[in-house]
Amino acid sequence: MKWERIPLGPLQTNCYVLHHEGEAIVVDPGGGAPQLESWLEQQKVKPAAILLTHAHFDHIGAVDHIRKTYNIEVYLHEAEEDWLMDPHKNGSGSFLGANAITAKPAEHLLKEEGKLSIGSFTFDVLETPGHSPGSVSFYHEASSTVFSGDALFYGSIGRTDLLGGNHEQLLTSIHDKLLTLPEETTVACGHGPVTNIRHEMDTNPFLNGF
Template sequence: MNWKQAPLGPVQTNAFVLYNEDGEAIIFDPGGDSEPFEAALKKENLKPLAILLTHAHFDHIGAVDHIRDVFNIPVYLHEREAHWLQDPTKNLSVNMSPEGVTARPAEHLINGEQSLAIGPFAFRVLETPGHSPGSVSYYHEPTDTVFSGDVLFQSGIGRTDLPDADEATLLNSIHQKLLELPEDTSVACGHGPVTTISAEMDGNPFLNGLGEGG
């Protein structure tokens, strides 16, 4: 199994595509550029099985309906953000355009930490709130990767100056959930370059008392 990173949408949010040798795939956070993203998936002869959302802010959901309709696949989202897909105020797109960014409800709601199996793919779902109340991270042991959305970045952490965000909660999520993963785990972030748990343990100023929240 392997994965690819695809910055999409108005703020170049990282979508990730995890796939196996048979072309079966899981899509994380398709944030926009619906038609080019569809074309790229088809060019690679990939067969998506599901969309997994780390959370429901607008920049992570812009291509959700297009991709799920084209490939006829379900969407997974934490239940704490069950209504955010339809609510431009909650997903923070209310000021972007008259209609904002919306998507239909998710077919599957995540409730609590759990193992999640979709076809040949198996994940450990970690609740990692703080940037948003329903933020989750998907740990994929076969590739030593955690798909973490906007929780932990290279030398940074997710914004906590947003509605429903809380810095203490976010830092607790990082320390209690992500930093407990093997140190060689790749962190597939929602923005910017991929990093590793060990690199952030050693050098992230926000985790060592040197950074400022935001």
């Protein structure tokens, strides 16, 4: 299985497309729907679902377009059930004003940790709140990758000054759910370059001494 990082939208949020034999999972399509659709068509892969690590506006901008184009469904944690429809909660009202972003409700609400299987893809759903109340990370063991959203970055961690953010909760999430993964696990971050668990354990200044 392979995945591609495609920065999209106003904040160049990393969208990831995990694909295998023509089938794909799209993680966090933050914007730039025509660009994403063009890539999918060029690679001759068809999405089977959209996974959202959380519902901030810069992660959801292309959700409705991709969902409608490919007739697929969206997975989101239940703690952010109404954020797709609410510009105040998803942050677009504050950051984008008249250009606020909304999307239709998710078809599937993640209620707990556990296995999530879609087509030929299987993920471990890890609850990693702190950046936002419903932040989750999707661990894909087959490719040794965790799609961490805005929880953990290369040399940094997610901001916690937005609605429902909690700094101590985020540190606990990272320590208990992400740093316990195999050290060679690739961390597919929501912004910036990818990293791995070992590198962040050894060098991330926000995690030192925690």
